[in-house]
Amino acid sequence: MTRPFNADRCIKCGACMRACPVVQEETTSMFDGPRSLAVDSSRFSHEVNSLRDNIFACSMCWKCADVCPSRVEMPRAILRARADMFDRNAALPGHTKMMQNIDVDGLSVRRELDSLSLGVEKASVLYFPGCIAGQKFRNIADGVVRTLLQNATVRTPSGLVCCGSPLEKVGDRVRMEALRKRNLKLFEGRSQIVTSCPGCTSHINDQYGVEALHIVEYLVESVGLAKLKFRNHGVVRVVLHEPCHLKRTVGPHAIDYCYDILQSMPGIRVLDMAEPDRCCGGGGGLLSGYPDVAMDLARTKIEDAAASGADVVLAPCPFCVLNLKQAGGMDVMDLTEFISFRF
Amino acid sequence: MPKVDVLIIGAGVTGAGIARDLSMRGASVMLLDRGDFCSGASGSNHGMLHSGARYAVKDPESAKECASEANILRKIAPAFIEDTGGLFVSLPEDDFGFAEKFKRGCNNAGVDTREVDVAEAREMEPSLSSDMVRAFWVDDGSIDPFGLTLGNIEDARSMGAKVRNYCEVVGIDVDDYTIDAVRFKDQRTGTVESVTPGVVLNAAGAWSPGIAAMVGQKLPLRIDKGTLVVLNGRLCKMLVNRLRPPADGDIVVPSHSSTIIGTTSNGVSSADGNIPTESEVTFLLRETAKVIPGIANARAVRAYCGVRPLIPAGGGGRSASRNFRIIDHASTGVYNLVSVIGGKLTTYRLMAEKISDLACEKINNRNRCRTAKETISEMPTIDPVPGIHDLALLRMAKKNGSEYQNVLEQCVSLPRGKEEVCTCERVLRGEIQYHLRKGDVRNASDLVKRTRVGMGYCQGGFCTLGIISAAMGVYKTAPIEYIESFLNERNKGISSILVGEQLRQEMFKAHLLRSVYGIREESR
Ligand SMILES: Cc1cc2nc3c(=O)[nH]c(=O)nc-3n(C[C@H](O)[C@H](O)[C@H](O)COP(=O)(O)OP(=O)(O)OC[C@H]3O[C@@H](n4cnc5c(N)ncnc54)[C@H](O)[C@@H]3O)c2cc1C
Ligand code: SF4
Ligand code: SF4
Numbered sequence: 001m002t003r004p005f006n007a008d009r010c011i012k013c014g015a016c017m018r019a020c021p022v023v024q025e026e027t028t029s030m031f032d033g034p035r036s037l038a039v040d041s042s043r044f045s046h047e048v049n050s051l052r053d054n055i056f057a058c059s060m061c062w063k064c065a066d067v068c069p070s071r072v073e074m075p076r077a078i079l080r081a082r083a084d085m086f087d088r089n090a091a092l093p094g095h096t097k098m099m100q101n102i103d104v105d106g107l108s109v110r111r112e113l114d115s116l117s118l119g120v121e122k123a124s125v126l127y128f129p130g131c132i133a134g135q136k137f138r139n140i141a142d143g144v145v146r147t148l149l150q151n152a153t154v155r156t157p158s159g160l161v162c163c164g165s166p167l168e169k170v171g172d173r174v175r176m177e178a179l180r181k182r183n184l185k186l187f188e189g190r191s192q193i194v195t196s197c198p199g200c201t202s203h204i205n206d207q208y209g210v211e212a213l214h215i216v217e218y219l220v221e222s223v224g225l226a227k228l229k230f231r232n233h234g235v236v237r238v239v240l241h242e243p244c245h246l247k248r249t250v251g252p253h254a255i256d257y258c259y260d261i262l263q264s265m266p267g268i269r270v271l272d273m274a275e276p277d278r279c280c281g282g283g284g285g286l287l288s289g290y291p292d293v294a295m296d297l298a299r300t301k302i303e304d305a306a307a308s309g310a311d312v313v314l315a316p317c318p319f320c321v322l323n324l325k326q327a328g329g330m331d332v333m334d335l336t337e338f339i340s341f342r343f
Numbered sequence: 344m345p346k347v348d349v350l351i352i353g354a355g356v357t358g359a360g361i362a363r364d365l366s367m368r369g370a371s372v373m374l375l376d377r378g379d380f381c382s383g384a385s386g387s388n389h390g391m392l393h394s395g396a397r398y399a400v401k402d403p404e405s406a407k408e409c410a411s412e413a414n415i416l417r418k419i420a421p422a423f424i425e426d427t428g429g430l431f432v433s434l435p436e437d438d439f440g441f442a443e444k445f446k447r448g449c450n451n452a453g454v455d456t457r458e459v460d461v462a463e464a465r466e467m468e469p470s471l472s473s474d475m476v477r478a479f480w481v482d483d484g485s486i487d488p489f490g491l492t493l494g495n496i497e498d499a500r501s502m503g504a505k506v507r508n509y510c511e512v513v514g515i516d517v518d519d520y521t522i523d524a525v526r527f528k529d530q531r532t533g534t535v536e537s538v539t540p541g542v543v544l545n546a547a548g549a550w551s552p553g554i555a556a557m558v559g560q561k562l563p564l565r566i567d568k569g570t571l572v573v574l575n576g577r578l579c580k581m582l583v584n585r586l587r588p589p590a591d592g593d594i595v596v597p598s599h600s601s602t603i604i605g606t607t608s609n610g611v612s613s614a615d616g617n618i619p620t621e622s623e624v625t626f627l628l629r630e631t632a633k634v635i636p637g638i639a640n641a642r643a644v645r646a647y648c649g650v651r652p653l654i655p656a657g658g659g660g661r662s663a664s665r666n667f668r669i670i671d672h673a674s675t676g677v678y679n680l681v682s683v684i685g686g687k688l689t690t691y692r693l694m695a696e697k698i699s700d701l702a703c704e705k706i707n708n709r710n711r712c713r714t715a716k717e718t719i720s721e722m723p724t725i726d727p728v729p730g731i732h733d734l735a736l737l738r739m740a741k742k743n744g745s746e747y748q749n750v751l752e753q754c755v756s757l758p759r760g761k762e763e764v765c766t767c768e769r770v771l772r773g774e775i776q777y778h779l780r781k782g783d784v785r786n787a788s789d790l791v792k793r794t795r796v797g798m799g800y801c802q803g804g805f806c807t808l809g810i811i812s813a814a815m816g817v818y819k820t821a822p823i824e825y826i827e828s829f830l831n832e833r834n835k836g837i838s839s840i841l842v843g844e845q846l847r848q849e850m851f852k853a854h855l856l857r858s859v860y861g862i863r864e865e866s867r
Contacts, residue, residue: 008575008642011848012767012801029730040766040799041734043576043600053733070847 007039007077009070016064016074021279022057022286025296031057034064038074042081055081056092057293060169060284061244063277082171094288095170102175106161106182109135116141117158124152126191128183128212130200131162132318133334140318143337144196144215150343151223157186165203169285180208194218196336198245198254198317199283205250214250215336216316220257225264230342232266239310240270240335241301241324242277243317258316258335265342273308280315282323298327306330314338347373347505348706350525350540352512352554353547355385356488356688359495359506360695360714361544361702366502367717368703368710373538374496374504375527377511379789381492383548383614385688386792387649389571389605390598391582392416392424392484393689396431396456397589399448400441405666405687406452412690413484415715416491419692422720422744423490427597429483430459430468432475433586434633441587442477449481456481470579470635483582485598487741488688489792494719494744508783510536515543515557521678522558531785541706544698545682549614549650558677562670564684566614567651570623571605572840575642575800578602579635592630595638599741600768600799604631604638611650619646621839643840644800645833654685667694669701679705720744730761735769742795743774753777757816764809767799775813787814788832802845803833804852830856 016034017023023033031054032041055078064074088099098108105111108131116129116138125148133140148154160183167176183204187193193212195201204212213221219228240262246254255277262270281287281297302324305313315321316335324332349365351358354376362374376382395409417424433442449456457480464478465471471478496506509530516524524537545554545562555562577597585593596603607623624646632638654668667686673679681701686694696712703710723740727733731754739754740747754760754773762772778784778793787810790796796810797803807830841849 008640008800009844010800011844011851012805013851032732036766040769043767043799044734044738070844 006070006072007042009072010035010039011070013069015067015069016072019063019067021061021063021281021297022059022293025300026057026293030054030293034058034074034078037081038077039072042077055085056095056170056285056289058284059244059279059281059286059294059297061279062248063244063279066248079168079171082169083173084171086171086173088172091170092289094291095285098166098288099170099172099175102162102167102179106179107131107135108162108166111135113138115158115160116156118145118154118156120153120155122153122189123155123191125154125218126187126189126193127154127156128160128163128193128195128200128204129156130195130197130318131166132322133196136322137318137334140196140321140334140337143334143340144194146340147215147219147336147343148194150229151227155191160186163200163203164207165199166285166288168203168207169283170289176207184208184210192218192222196316196318196334198243198250199319202245202249214246214254214316216246216257216261217251217254220260225260228261228264230265233342235267235269236312237269237271237310238262238338239273239305239308239313240276241280241305241313241315241320243315243320244277244279244283246316247277261335261339262314268342271308271310273310274304278304280320280323282317282319287319287323294323295327298323302327302329312338344524344537344539346539346541347371348541348708349373349544349702350375350538350542351544351546352525353383353545353550354380354492354496354506354508355383355546355548356381356492356495356691357385357548357683357686357694358544358546359492359499360691361546361699362499362504362506363495363719364695364699364712364714365702366499366504367713368699368708370703370706370708372499372504373540374499374506375510375512376508377530379508379785379792380496380783381489381792383550384649384651385488385492385548387571387647388488388569388688389594389596389603390486390488390688391594391596392486393687394429394456394482394484395452395454396429396445396449396479396481396483397584399452399454400444400588402666403448403452405690406448406454408666408690408693409687410452410454412693413482415692416486416689417484419714419717420491420494420719420744422722422741423487423494425485425598427483427485427581428467429481429582429584430464430471431479431481431584431586432464432471432634433477434472434474435476437476437585437587439476442479445479445586454481468579468581468583470637471583472634472636475634477586479586481584483584485582485596486688487599490742490744491688491719493793497746498719509785512554512557515554517558517677520676522680540679542679542681542702544702545680546698549652551652551682551684555672555680555682558672558680560672560675560677560680560682562682562684563655565653565655566611567653568609568611568617568648569606569651570619570627570646570648571603572619572624572627572643573645573647574602574604574638575644576600576602578637578641583634585634592627595631595635599738599795601644602638602641604628608651614650617648617650618835619648619839623648624839642800642844644802644845645837646839652684652686669694669698671701723747728755731771732763732769735763735771738769738795739771739774742793750774750777753780759816762809764813765794765796765799765806767801767806768795770794770796770806772809772813772816775810776817779814779817797833801848801852802837803830804848804855807856
């Protein structure tokens, strides 16, 4: 029987409900919210089916778990419930499309380009581009490679598929496992795995049993800030959107590294914005499942970013970039791509 | 002085069942309780719909009754019953030979049972211990005693029965071996009223000797206390029994949003003033965790106890017959008084039928009992309602049975009626106001029985404020006393389980109520 992880610890303080970005944006009439889904409703386990309605409106931002004084890991319980109730025939249209894409050639998005393939044998770094940087925004992948090449040798084996994170988010553990096996074969060798997508990073770390670093972690921890020789290409005012997965599931210092890198760049002014770590709506299957909600969250984010007076909002996550760009109204760029132009 | 054919004392499930039965036969009926309905054993039992298996070895007669009555209840009160199915499981330390006796007993009593292998049992009920050595499937279920009792009462009312709570019988006048007046005090107004009954039925459960004593009659009764612990969430899908001669800590019942473990058995001298003790709670947690290991880490939210009115013959406690006995006091000098003792929630209908037969004889009513055939409450059909969560609708249906549409109507039509007052149990403001308006409810504890508000894991920490606000909508004043009595009532059940999460919860609740809303609870 499914019992949510540690749900018994809840003291009903309501912190998670107040902090949840989807509840804030849409109210509980549209989305039950973290405590209600993961703690309250699950107590009626025999009636759990009525959760189906909106359990996919959670963006997996982990904010709820972050603020919980009892350390209840609601997103984990929500994921488990999604897996328990997984039924491909009842999936939301966007999720069905994503799974069809996976069935065709292992990518969560439609293939538009040949897979990135770089072949330096014995390279120090294996770059895992993931679906969005690999297909939708090849400029991000190119930027990552340019940046990495400053201090390392790089390879990207052809045949890499989606890491499986989107499948985990819709509850399809079977296909997720198949992708893991395909990728793991290509991971063989001694190179350090580096990604540009925080979702891929934490998924590989949690599910593959191998260590992956997000590019900002790699740059600061393995290369070292001192070795990054940036040049002044003129003054730019930026704000940093702090992606949920980078902040809350990748590593404790990843966000600090982003600021450290930006601050070491001559000519860059980092401005403050309201709640920089509030979810943009790009993750957790929200963008494909509930595009309207994802758009609402992205618009709010863009408004906050614009209010800071910045020229560009930087997001070290291709999913965030994708979602924020769709909202429009301001320049959005992946942090790594931005970095690659400042050497 | 008003007259009725039959006056029934005690509105537990037995009294409520009798009131319905006699009303269906066309008798004029009055039903009184000194407290709220279900304030005796009917509101503090385990909520198990017995297949009869538990009594198969020692008490085959009870087993037979349970088996046939359980099937009748499934038909006449589907809204209040969950067909969870049950398992009897034994552990290595249990007497292996008992299983054979159990099988034979069930067969002889006509109780449906089937041995399942351990692996299959674990598949049916994954929460079970891997130590289990033998398992039997039985047709046990879980029953909502509040819904069932109130359902009987509403049905009786719809046929003209006068049913009043908070009316305590304080005196009975006998003339020429016949009761000619029963005096009762309306606790709401403090006035004493009288009624002239054709027959008096004493269904006061553990308190029935006191009623009999009012007319100088002796009613031997053994009062047996049983404690239960409520755990947060449903830890098992099926009702789980220990396969051994009935002992303490044998049964785990999934019910609504919780799991209830029990019970204990202790003779006590008084039906009043009993509270669950810490050692009983610890014992129950330890004993039931042997069968369902998850219980060891579960969150106990509340403990409560009830008193069983047992027939003294046949020894005490566990070995006493759970059967009921109907005592016609005509043979000992009061022609129109009948008492009923013993019984079970599962067999209440049969008890009501038998006692009603006797009452009808006395008032010359020749109509036959129809309660085994006519439904008390179908499970209502649930259609989606904009602005109300599906789960809230489903819960509302399960709690209210045939009153569902009326309750829902209030939620939809009242301003803010769709607001969720208790998020643990998904109770809506309209639901609370419906019951406040009906007039039976005197304090917030009475609301709990009808709506389950405050029964969740925060134990009234948050809904308290919603209740105040809903009550203000009805009474136009802030009923702080009302709330304090409610919190104090909740506290009785909390103090024996205050450890771990529930302790943190209580600290937070105390902080919130005191510092934010200025509500003080009695010191514990
Ligand atoms: C711990 C425990 C667990 C149990 N578990 C189960 C179970 O799982 N399954 C099952 O089938 N059965 C179970 N039972 C048995 C079942 O609860 C009882 O048999 C049943 O509820 C008895 O109902 P009743 O109406 O006869 O008595 P009660 O519910 O006790 O009703 C008596 C009523 O009389 C009222 N009263 C008293 N004095 C007066 C007066 N002077 N004037 C007016 N009214 C008065 C009281 O307020 C009370 O409401 C359990 C019992 C206990 C105690
Ligand atoms: S993970 Fe984020 S979106 Fe999901 S419930 Fe928690 S706070 Fe809300
Ligand atoms: S933040 Fe944690 S403790 Fe507070 S309501 Fe949410 S789950 Fe419960």
